[in-house]
Amino acid sequence: MIEVDSIHKSFGEAHILKGVSTVFETGKTNLIIGQSGSGKTVFLKCLLGLFSPEEGSIIYDGQKYADLTSQEQRDLRQDMGMVFQGSALFDGMTVAGNVMFPLEMFTKLAKSEMEDRVDIVLKRVNLVDAHHKYPSEISGGMQKRVAIARAIVMNPQYLFCDEPNSGLDPRTAIVIDNLIKEITEEYDITTVINTHDMNSVMEIGEKILFLKDGLKEWEGTKNEIFKTDNKAVTDFVYSSELFKKVRQMYIEERN
Amino acid sequence: MKYLSDIGSYAIMVIEVFRKPTKWRIMKTLILKEIDELIYGSLGILIFISFFIGAVVAIQTAMNITNDLIPKNLVGFATRQSIILEFAPTFCSIIMAGKVGSFITSSIGTMRVTEQIDALEVMGINALNYLVFPKIIALLLYPFIIAIAMYVGIFGGWFAGVFGGFSTSADFIEGLKLDFIPFHVTYSFIKTLVFAFLLATIPSFHGFYMKGGALEVGKASTTSFVWTSVVIIIANYILTQLLLT
Secondary structure: OEEEEEEEEEEOOEEEEEEEEEEEOOOOEEEEEOOOOOOHHHHHHHHHOOOOOOEEEEEEOOEEHHHOOHHHHHHHHOOEEEEOOOOOOOOOOOHHHHHHHHHHHHOOOOHHHHHHHHHHHHHHOOOOOOOOOOHHHOOHHHHHHHHHHHHHOOOOOEEEEEOOOOOOOHHHHHHHHHHHHHHHHHHOOEEEEEOOOHHHHHHHOOEEEEEEOOEEEEEEOHHHHHHOOOHHHHHHHOOOHHHHHHHHHHHHHHO | OHHHHHHHHHHHHHHHHOOOOOOHHHHHHHHHHHHHHHHHHHHHHHHHHHHHHHHHHHHHHHHHOOOOOOOOOHHHHHHHHHHHHHHHHHHHHHHHHHHHHHHHHHHHHHHHHOOHHHHHHHOOOOHHHHHHHHHHHHHHHHHHHHHHHHHHHHHHHHHHHHHOOOOOHHHHHHHHHOOOOHHHHHHHHHHHHHHHHHHHHHHHHHHHOOOOOHHHHHHHHHHHHHHHHHHHHHHHHHHHHHHHO
């Protein structure tokens, strides 16, 4: 579980996060949504420890990040897996090399044990024949799956995903969404996803946090998002005709 | 103010490079890879340039000897002094700022743009140690290729001097031995080691702290080349003042 208590973050004159508080529960897919410039990425980078908030605190299963020593912070980071928007795979390494990288850096496993572990996670993300290919030789969807495999290879407690569906076709996007949801439940981890994709919101949004201008505007579940009267949320989520109709049908069905 | 801030950031970066070292098992592979890319990969161009620079120095010296009182061995002497003192260590380092420096900035800059550096940091890895330290260690071998450049440069001078009819082989070799001061070679290697450090760290600084996209990677490579060259030239002056006067 990650507890965020009133965090503030500024860059020079720009006050990006203005006191955001929330709780991300373990075993659930937690989504952060909001318009571009609402502070989602900064918020995610604060959760990852890449940015230090000026005020407020972030508590990971009872451990307040700011109170940890730098060694403890590094140890905690090894419990975090991250799937970047562009996958961020290392160009000079093969798929297997990318997935094995955290194991080589942080464990004392024998080479054969590492290879077994890599096989298991690549199989888990449905990539069985790509071990020796380089990132430039595989599709965007496969790159995302490799990034997920790399993120989970160390059995993390926390999984963060920054727009995991960007640049993917709708069908592959659903596959990636479902994969993340399955892994979250299977490994019982705390997953936080930063997304623009409303399909993801409807599919896997067990908890949704809506940010607007650096503030928490709304939070709830995917079912609650159909019922909410919050204008900022409805304007954002139901901006397309398709989603307006879906919402209308949902309300009519309920009535 | 920006320059002062950049100098401060550069100094902090250099300190950070030596902290939280990466596992030796992984670092060893990275160092060997960098030796292959930065040192072995530069050998061809440096040999090519050195040969022709040596040749041109020999021809130009010979063309300027119009007085019969000036001994013919001056061609060998001037070629040796020019190559050992300046052309091999400094001129080659400027070439390397273009070749190796741009490569370092663009490769690290691309890693920044594609979030690969963020990925390293999220894993708790000291990205500066992982990326820059192997380059510094690899470039410790830089004096070896400069030694080859010296040899090839002088050979180029001999080749052009003798086969161009500007000097006899005996005169040229006599000139090479004339008033030879071994410390000049030491001075040259000291300079080379300092330039090697600058070649590894300044382009890394420009790549690591760049912001933006692909266009900015190109701009950072250009800026890196300019600044590496400027700092090498300033360092050359300071070291010459300190070591030769």
